[in-house]
Amino acid sequence: MVLMRSDDGAMPASATSSSRTVPSDVQAASELLTALASPLRLSIVTLLDEHGSRCVHQLVDALGVPQPLVSQHLRVLRAAGLVTGERRHRQVDYRLVDAHVAHIVRDAIDHAGHGGPEEATA
Helix, strand or coil: CCCCCCCCCCCCCCCCCCCCCCCHHHHHHHHHHHHHCCHHHHHHHHHHHHHCEEEHHHHHHHHCCCHHHHHHHHHHHHHCCCEEEEEECCEEEEEECCHHHHHHHHHHHHHHCCCCHHHHHC
């Protein structure tokens, strides 16, 4: 599906109508990006990509944020199917479900590091 913009950049009313259906792959991509839409969750994915797996206390130490906050963000990533946890005695080791997610995050961070249009013309 292609959404058309009017000359003023706004979406025409017909394109935002609830009668339009979003293809399932577009919906899935939107949910993936929504799950990643947090600096802390991007940092967690980056750490898991670098180290293979980490338990919560290792993530807390590396990120410098409270354990409940890390656990909350891990729940979002688990619910989205991006990370999985394996219990080892009293702790859970988290890892990425697949490397594609890490690739998306690396590309997004690399892209953001290139700067805006001002930097490109300088």
